[in-house]
Amino acid sequence: MLISNETSLETRYEDLRAGARLNSRVAVAVEWVDDGQSQRAEGYTVDVGPRGCLAIVQHKFTVGQKLQLVNMTNQKTSEAVLIWRGHERQTGWELGLEIQDKTVDFWGIEF
Numbered sequence: 001m002l003i004s005n006e007t008s009l010e011t012r013y014e015d016l017r018a019g020a021r022l023n024s025r026v027a028v029a030v031e032w033v034d035d036g037q038s039q040r041a042e043g044y045t046v047d048v049g050p051r052g053c054l055a056i057v058q059h060k061f062t063v064g065q066k067l068q069l070v071n072m073t074n075q076k077t078s079e080a081v082l083i084w085r086g087h088e089r090q091t092g093w094e095l096g097l098e099i100q101d102k103t104v105d106f107w108g109i110e111f
Contacts, residue, residue, distance in 0.1 A: 020111040021049045027072035030057050030080075030097075032065070042072070043092050048107050052080065052099045058092035061085065069097055074108050 026045045031038065043057030053069075061067065061082045069080040084096030099106055 021047045022109070022111065024048045024107075024109075026053075026107065028053070028055055028057070029070040029072055030055075030059065030061075030095075031068040031070060032061075041092075043095075046094075048109075050099075050107075050111050051102065052083070052097050055095045055097055056089060056092045057095055060088070060093050061095065067097070069099065069106075071106055071108075076104060076106050076108075078104050078106050 024045060024047060026048060027042070028045055029040055029042045031040045033039065039059075041057050041059035043055050046054045046056060063082055063085055065082045067080050067082060068077055070077050079100040080097040081100060082095055083098045084094075086094030086096070088094075
């Protein structure tokens with residue numbers, strides 16, 4: 001039996017996106033240190049999940065970069081790693097962020 005290329009790509013994409021996702025626009029900030037100076041860029045999520053989010057932020061980061069993710073709705077913070085960077089939109093860069101502290105209820109919702 002042949003599996004279509006479309007199904008194969010969909011399966012691979014789902015494997016990359018660990019866990020359930022929920023379309024949700026949440027105001028977020030990303031913080032980091034550059035040359036000893038604290039930096040901050042604000043943006044919003046496109047979707048969220050228990051392990052991270054897809055966010056739009058007006059700063060270009062490097063894949064693998066360690067950041068501090070701030071949920072501006074509930075003020076929770078977590079260390080995060082940029083695991084994917086997509087296209088630049090008018091409103092900022094598409095960023096796939098993985099939350100490092102899996103025990104924190106970062107989004108305040110059940111998945």
